[in-house]
Structure formats: C-alpha cells, structure tokens
Amino acid sequence: VCIHRVRSCSSIRFIKSKYVCVFDKSALKFSHQQRLFRTSAVSCGQIVQFKLSDIGEGITEVTVKEWYIKEGDSVSQFDSICEVQSDKASVTITSRYDGVIRKLHYSIDDIAFVGKPLVDIEIDASKGVASEEDVVETPPMSHEEHTHQEIKGHKTLATPAVRRLAMENNIKLSEVVGTGKDNRILKEDILNYLAKQTGAILPPSPKAEIVPPPRKAEAVPTAPKDKARKIPVPVSRPIAFAGKDKTEPVTGFQKAMVKTMSAALKIPHFGYSDEIDLTQLVQLREELKPLAEIRGVKLSFMPFFIKAASLGLLQYPILNASLDENCQNVTYKASHNIGVAMDTEQGLIVPNVKNVQVCSVFDIAVELNRLQSLGSAGQLGTSDLTGGTFTLSNIGTIGGTYAKAVILPPEVAIGALGKIQVLPRFNSKGEVFKAQIMNVSWSADHRIIDGATMARFSNLWKSYLENPALMLLDLK
Amino acid sequence: MVLQSLKNCFWLSCVVRTPKACFWSTASGGLIIQSVSNDVYQNLAVEDWIHDHMDLEKQQVLFLWRNSPAVVIGRHQNPWQECNLRLLRQKNIKLARRKSGGGTVYHDLGNINLTFFTTRKKYERMENLKLVVKALKALRPQLDVHVTDRYDILLDRQYKISGTAAKLGRTSAYHHCTLLCNADKFALSSALKSPFKGLKSNATPSVPALVKNLFEEDPSLTSEMLLDAIAKEYAVQHQIDHHITLINPADETLFPGISDKTKELQTWEWVYGKTPKFSVSTCLNMTYKDSVLDVKVNMDVKHGRIEVCNIDLPEQWLPPGLYSELVKSLTGSKFCPNETTTLVTTLLRVCPQDDELYSRWSLLCENMIRLM
Numbered sequence: 139v140c141i142h143r144v145r146s147c148s149s150i151r152f153i154k155s156k157y158v159c160v161f162d163k164s165a166l167k168f169s170h171q172q173r174l175f176r177t178s179a180v181s182c183g184q185i186v187q188f189k190l191s192d193i194g195e196g197i198t199e200v201t202v203k204e205w206y207i208k209e210g211d212s213v214s215q216f217d218s219i220c221e222v223q224s225d226k227a228s229v230t231i232t233s234r235y236d237g238v239i240r241k242l243h244y245s246i247d248d249i250a251f252v253g254k255p256l257v258d259i260e261i262d263a264s265k266g267v268a269s270e271e272d273v274v275e276t277p278p279m280s281h282e283e284h285t286h287q288e289i290k291g292h293k294t295l296a297t298p299a300v301r302r303l304a305m306e307n308n309i310k311l312s313e314v315v316g317t318g319k320d321n322r323i324l325k326e327d328i329l330n331y332l333a334k335q336t337g338a339i340l341p342p343s344p345k346a347e348i349v350p351p352p353r354k355a356e357a358v359p360t361a362p363k364d365k366a367r368k369i370p371v372p373v374s375r376p377i378a379f380a381g382k383d384k385t386e387p388v389t390g391f392q393k394a395m396v397k398t399m400s401a402a403l404k405i406p407h408f409g410y411s412d413e414i415d416l417t418q419l420v421q422l423r424e425e426l427k428p429l430a431e432i433r434g435v436k437l438s439f440m441p442f443f444i445k446a447a448s449l450g451l452l453q454y455p456i457l458n459a460s461l462d463e464n465c466q467n468v469t470y471k472a473s474h475n476i477g478v479a480m481d482t483e484q485g486l487i488v489p490n491v492k493n494v495q496v497c498s499v500f501d502i503a504v505e506l507n508r509l510q511s512l513g514s515a516g517q518l519g520t521s522d523l524t525g526g527t528f529t530l531s532n533i534g535t536i537g538g539t540y541a542k543a544v545i546l547p548p549e550v551a552i553g554a555l556g557k558i559q560v561l562p563r564f565n566s567k568g569e570v571f572k573a574q575i576m577n578v579s580w581s582a583d584h585r586i587i588d589g590a591t592m593a594r595f596s597n598l599w600k601s602y603l604e605n606p607a608l609m610l611l612d613l614k
Numbered sequence: 615m616v617l618q619s620l621k622n623c624f625w626l627s628c629v630v631r632t633p634k635a636c637f638w639s640t641a642s643g644g645l646i647i648q649s650v651s652n653d654v655y656q657n658l659a660v661e662d663w664i665h666d667h668m669d670l671e672k673q674q675v676l677f678l679w680r681n682s683p684a685v686v687i688g689r690h691q692n693p694w695q696e697c698n699l700r701l702l703r704q705k706n707i708k709l710a711r712r713k714s715g716g717g718t719v720y721h722d723l724g725n726i727n728l729t730f731f732t733t734r735k736k737y738e739r740m741e742n743l744k745l746v747v748k749a750l751k752a753l754r755p756q757l758d759v760h761v762t763d764r765y766d767i768l769l770d771r772q773y774k775i776s777g778t779a780a781k782l783g784r785t786s787a788y789h790h791c792t793l794l795c796n797a798d799k800f801a802l803s804s805a806l807k808s809p810f811k812g813l814k815s816n817a818t819p820s821v822p823a824l825v826k827n828l829f830e831e832d833p834s835l836t837s838e839m840l841l842d843a844i845a846k847e848y849a850v851q852h853q854i855d856h857h858i859t860l861i862n863p864a865d866e867t868l869f870p871g872i873s874d875k876t877k878e879l880q881t882w883e884w885v886y887g888k889t890p891k892f893s894v895s896t897c898l899n900m901t902y903k904d905s906v907l908d909v910k911v912n913m914d915v916k917h918g919r920i921e922v923c924n925i926d927l928p929e930q931w932l933p934p935g936l937y938s939e940l941v942k943s944l945t946g947s948k949f950c951p952n953e954t955t956t957l958v959t960t961l962l963r964v965c966p967q968d969d970e971l972y973s974r975w976s977l978l979c980e981n982m983i984r985l986m
C-alpha cells in the first residue's frame with residue numbers, strides 16, 4: 139500500500155488524489171495510532187508551496203543568504219534548502235517534501251517573510267507504483283519526533299520503509315551504519331548489515347516492499363530489482379557502486395603546472411643517470427647534525443647536494459645558463475640560484491636558494507629551513523619563487539630510484555635524486571661492504587648541452603659527495 | 615564542583631544503548647561539558663556534531679570552551695572586510711568561520727565561550743544571557759552587568775563583554791556567546807581592523823564596540839571562576855548535579871564523524887569560499903623609476919574566486935600578450951596570495967627574460983598580492 143504522510147500543520151495543502159490500492163495490506167505492521175491514507179499514481183506532480191515556518195522569538199522576516207538548491211534540482215525530505223539569517227541567528231531551512239524544486243521565491247539578500255512561500259516543490263509523480271516514501275498520518279505530534287527513532291543521545295534518520303525492514307529483521311537501527319545523506323540509513327545499509335549477520339542469503343522480501351526511489355542522481359535505482367525478486371537471492375558484495383565522475387576546472391597550482399610543463403615541452407630533453415656512494419657523507423652529516431641543531435637549524439642532505447652542484451656549475455657554467463626565445467643567444471647567469479622542488483598541500487612549488495656560490499653549507503641549511511616553513515604555511519613570496527637558474531628535486535624523500543625530471547624553463551638542467559639505499563658493493567680490495575647508495579637522474583636541454591658536459595658535471599658533483607673532503611679543497 | 619573525566623562517566627555509552635544506568639538517565643534536564651582542547655576548529659566541530667547528532671528533547675546541553683588565538687567570523691561574513699588577514703598570517707592567528715550568524719570575534723584563552731544547546735522549540739537567547747548575568751552577579755554582586763536588546767552583555771552600561779550568535783536547524787538549535795575575562799585587547803583590536811579599502815559586499819558587517827575585560831573591573835576574577843559560576847547557575851536552573859564532564863573533541867569513538875567536520879572547517883572552501891559575492895574597486899599606487907603610477911583595479915569575487923578582473927595599466931607598460939595571460943590566469947583562481955604568487959611566478963618563466971620586464975612584473979604582482 140502506498141501511504142502518504144499528511145501533517146496536521148496548517149501550512150500544507152492536502153494532497154487530493156485518487157485512492158488506489160496497489161499492495162497487500164498484510165505486509166504492514168504499523169501501530170494502531172496511525173491512519174493509513176492510500177494515494178495514487180498521480181500522473182503529473184502536484185506543486186506545493188513550501189512556506190517559511192516560524193523561526194521563533196517573534197521574528198517575522200529573515201534575509202536569504204544562500205541557496206543550497208536551484209530550480210530543477212531534486213530534493214528529499216530533510217535536505218537543506220537554504221540558509222537564512224535573522225539578527226545574528228543563522229537558520230538552515232530543510233525540505234518537508236521529496237520532489238523537484240520548481241520555483242525559488244527569493245534571491246540572495248532578499249528579505250523573506252515567515253508564513254509566505256519560500257519555494258515551490260513539485261511532489262514526485264509516482265511511476266505507477268511506489269511513491270517517494272511511506273507516509274503515515276500521525277496524531278498531532280510533531281512529525282520530527284515520529285520520524286526519528288531516538289536512541290538516547292543519538293538520532294537516526296531512516297524512512298519508514300527502511301525502519302520497517304529493520305524491525306522485521308530484528309535489527310537495531312543504532313547498530314547500522316548509515317551511508318545516505320546526513321548519515322541516514324538506506325535500505326542498502328540494512329541489507330549489508332543483514333548479509334553480514336546471516337550469511338549471504340536474505341530472507342524473502344515481502345511483496346509489499348516499498349522502496350524509496352533514487353535520491354538525486356546518486357543511488358542506483360533499486361525499485362525495479364525489488365519488484366522482480368520473489369525468491370531469496372544471495373547478495374553479492376559490494377552493493378552497486380554509486381560513485382560518479384567529477385569534473386572541476388583546472389585552477390591555481392594545477393594551472394601553474396600546466397603552463398610550466400607545456401612550455402617545457404619545447405625543450406628537447408636528454409637524460410643521464412648515475413649512482414653515488416654516500417657512505418662518507420652519511421657519516422659526516424651524522425657528526426654535523428647535532429652541531430647544526432645547537433645553532434637552531436635542521437641539517438638534511440640537501441645543503442650538501444646544493445653546494446656540490448654550485449661548485450660543479452663553476453666548472454661547467456653552461457648548465458647554469460638560459461637560452462632565449464629564438465635560440466639565438468645563451469645567457470650565462472652569474473648567480474647560482476638553485477631551486478628546490480617542494481611538495482606542499484596544494485601541489486608542487488619550486489622556491490630557490492639565492493647565490494649559492496657565496497653561501498656556506500650552513501647558510502644553505504638556514505635558508506632551506508626558512509623556505510620550507512614558508513612553503514608549508516603557504517606564504518612564499520614572489521622573490522623566493524623567481525630567478526631560479528638550476529633545480530634539484532629530492533623525490534627520494536618520498537621514494538624511488540631513477541626518475542625523469544622535466545626542466546623548468548628558462549633553465550636548462552634539472553637533477554632528480556632517488557632514495558638512499560643500503561646496498562652491497564665491492565671496494566678496491568674486492569671485498570663486499572655496506573654502501574649507502576643514491577641514484578641521480580639528470581635531464582638537460584640538448585639544444586645547448588651535450589652528453590659529455592652533463593657526464594663531466596655529474597662526475598664532478600659525484601666526487602664532491604663521495605669524498606666530502608674534496609669540497610673543502612675547492613671551497614671559495 | 616567536580617570535574618569528572620569521561621572514563622568515569624557513562625553518558626556517551628548511552629549512544630550505543632547499553633542497559634546500564636548512565637549519567638544520562640540520572641541527570642535529567644541538562645548536561646554540562648567542557649572541552650579539553652583549545653583548537654578552534656575542533657571546538658566548532660563539537661558544536662556542529664552535537665547539533666546534528668544529539669537528541670536534546672530530554673536533555674539540554676551547556677558546552678564550555680576556550681581557544682588559543684583565533685579570529686572567528688560569522689557564517690555570512692567576509693574575512694577580508696572583517697580582519698587584518700596579513701597580520702593573522704604573520705602572527706599565526708587562526709581564522710575560522712562558524713556556522714552561526716552574527717559578527718566577528720577574537721578568541722584567546724582569556725575569552726570563554728558558552729554554547730547552549732536546546733531543541734528548536736526551546737530556543738531562547740534572552741533566558742540564556744540572563745542566566746549568565748545572574749551567575750556573574752552571584753559571583754560578584756557589585757558588577758554592573760546587564761543584557762541589551764541586541765543580545766550583548768554590557769559592563770558599566772558601556773563596555774561590551776559578551777557577543778551572541780545562534781544557529782537553528784530543523785529540530786535543534788544552539789545559542790553561543792563569548793565572555794571577555796582577560797583577553798589581549800591589543801591583539802583583539804589590531805586583528806579585527808581590516809586595512810582593506812574599496813570592498814563592496816552584502817556580507818553581514820560587524821558592529822564594532824568598546825570592550826573591556828572583567829579582569830580589569832575585578833582583578834581577582836579568573837576564567838576558571840567564571841566558567842564555574844556559570845556552570846553552577848546552569849545546574850541550578852536545570853535541576854541537575856553541578857558536574858562538568860570533560861570531553862576530547864579528537865575522540866572519534868565519542869563523536870563518530872567529528873574528524874571530518876574538523877577537517878571541513880579548516881578547508882579554504884569553507885573559510886574563504888563561503889564568502890558572499892563581493893567586488894573590489896581600488897587603486898594601486900606604484901612607484902616605478904621616479905614616477906608614480908595610479909593603477910585602477912576592479913575585481914568581482916564569488917565563492918572566494920576571482921570571476922572578473924580588470925587592471926587599468928598604462929598602454930604598453932606590459933607586453934599585451936603578458937597582460938592578457940595575467941588576467942586569464944587570475945580569472946577563476948582563488949583570491950588568495952599563495953595561489954596568485956604561484957601563478958604569477960609561473961607566468962614569468964614563459965616570458966622573455968628581460969630585467970626591465972621582470973621588475974615591472976614584480977612590482978605589479980606584489981601590489982596585487984598585497985590586496986589579498
């Protein structure tokens with residue numbers, strides 16, 4: 139039987155429709171207090187004017203501040219329709235009906251009046267059988283109290299159909315996890331719960347099962363499935379996937395990345411990789427870390443990598459250059475502004491350490507700390523993010539060994555550093571020892587950089603890191 | 615007064631319907647809880663959780679909380695208009711948007727927050743504020759405090775010591791208010807002073823008021839004493855035991871789903887994106903090479919994003935291609951310094967490497983970013 143809830147509130151027009159009995163009454167187990175109205179299959183939806191109900195405190199008008207729906211949207215009972223404000227109170231107005239929004243009577247910032255229509259809702263036209271939900275006429279009790287099974291301290295939202303299914307199967311609604319809107323318990327949730335309790339086979343659903351049709355566009359329609367099912371069928375898990383694709387515009391950090399990488403496409407990249415034995419550097423850093431901490435600075439491996447790169451660039455300045463638009467001129471940059479790729483919440487950002495050629499390893503560590511804290515707070519300035527001439531990307535902190543980094547224009551080279559792994563290697567005596575190995579993958583602009591240059595630079599960089607004392611020799 | 619830790623209290627076990635006698639059933643009429651957290655987002659999430667999940671028919675709730683330095687704007691307000699965002703970022707003062715209406719407040723540990731949860735039908739702000747005044751007078755009879763018809767509490771007839779806001783849902787409602795005990799008034803006034811000029815919007819404006827701390831009136835008063843006095847009065851009026859239950863807003867077992875609420879309150883989309891549509895119409899005064907340029911900027915911002923952007927630059931000051939790239943990039947992106955910085959610095963990568971151009975570009979972009 140189709141039953142419609144009719145509230146005793148005067149602001150609702152009674153739905154006058156033909157009475158058609160469709161289902162067996164026997165399946166219903168409602169208490170005596172409720173009278174059952176049977177309603178139709180109305181062929182076209184009835185438009186109901188949903189009026190703004192009393193706000194309390196004698197308030198007669200409010201300002202409409204935000205609409206959560208627009209004309210043409212489907213709404214379910216209890217869905218939020220709009221937010222209105224009155225004298226420091228923000229009120230969420232929820233729908234009393236299931237249906238489709240046909241008219242909004244106010245625009246944002248308009249004054250709305252209590253007792254006057256807020257929206258027009260077209261009550262769902264029945265598709266011949268089930269109507270939106272079971273409704274029961276209640277004695278003059280507020281329908282809210284009746285709708286919610288109030289477990290102490292915890293309200294559970296569920297339509298009467300779902301509630302009945304739970305009751306028939308001796309399920310406590312409080313133990314079922316609701317996956318619907320506002321954590322409301324859907325029929326699928328009861329089925330899932332049952333499947334877990336009783337194994338895969340469900341008890342036969344009564345013929346008179348009325349199922350709420352899909353709300354908005356999310357749920358998969360279950361009504362046709364249910365109608366056809368007369369014999370118990372094992373429920374296969376997971377229940378139908380109700381997700382849908384989400385399209386959003388490319389903005390912000392992603393937009394920036396699109397621009398940069400599209401420009402980088404013009405650069406013919408070549409790659410060159412090598413393995414670095416960091417055993418000595420690891421030891422050195424262990425010794426220096428506490429000393430840096432005393433000075434209030436966190437010392438990672440990056441300052442060493444950056445300084446070694448700068449020393450290398452002194453010998454191979456073409457890697458610190460820039461090619462102009464028409465590939466007519468190469469500009470050798472005097473400053474080594476070495477960029478460090480940073481992963482923030484919003485995405486990739488590449489600030490640079492300025493003038494590494496005149497900085498000590500400690501200076502670089504201080505600057506890196508500053509850039510890192512600004513980066514994670516989202517407060518890097520334009521000067522931090524511009525003027526870079528060469529970039530290092532320590533992707534190894536997240537993972538990986540070899541990578542193919544993309545050069546950031548207007549630079550001509552970039553290095554990607556893999557993670558440090560402990561691996562067995564042979565020493566000069568032919569003995570196996572434990573080595574701390576890191577892989578580096580360079581990418582360079584093949585229009586002005588050749589393989590030999592890259593290889594020699596890499597060898598020099600490698601030698602500084604494998605034997606840190608060598609850096610001391612070439613320090614400026 | 616007894617502070618009970620949650621482990622000794624069964625009230626929340628009632629959520630899963632245990633048959634044991636619980637705090638709930640004996641404490642009919644009311645429940646007083648206090649947050650152990652000073653995180654504004656966590657505490658706002660507790661309010662939201664109680665509003666959505668608790669049945670307040672049989673039991674009303676009083677929630678006591680304090681936050682470490684934060685500015686809290688009302689549901690329909692404009693943060694650019696209400697506070698000094700740059701100062702907040704510098705001083706690491708959090709910015710939160712609450713779900714109730716009303717104006718902007720500054721919170722720190724010297725300011726206490728009280729939330730009265732009732733059913734929608736029992737929503738009654740005056741009663742709550744009168745309760746607070748009664749509690750204050752019981753504590754210090756000589757205090758001249760009274761409630762105005764704007765739901766403020768005034769000290770000595772002129773200083774505002776409490777502001778109010780409320781949220782009404784379908785079945786439940788809450789009314790919360792602040793109480794200035796010993797807040798940093800200097801931080802308060804500088805944080806709530808917005809340097810923004812040329813902003814036009816229909817967002818709810820705040821009404822500035824002269825404020826004073828209760829501590830200034832009577833140095834023997836502390837936040838704890840005030841919290842206790844109010845709890846006591848609430849207990850008397852609701853005929854319940856004078857017990858304050860401590861709750862931890864990070865406890866997902868007590869408040870299932872609360873961490874999602876806490877996260878949502880911190881998203882950019884909520885804090886900034888919920889700002890009602892506004893327009894910016896201002897003039898940048900840029901000094902470039904001994905000449906001063908007046909650059910008119912007009913922008914429309916909706917959902918915190920730039921819908922329309924017009925920058926009135928002298929002709930050919932920037933190569934036209936670059937100018938249109940700038941406008942194209944800004945359109946649709948967040949009205950946010952971080953995002954704008956990323957976009958403008960990226961654009962610099964793909965244009966001719968020219969020192970002159972670079973300095974003009976930097977000047978313009980720095981000025982634009984300063985607006986946000």
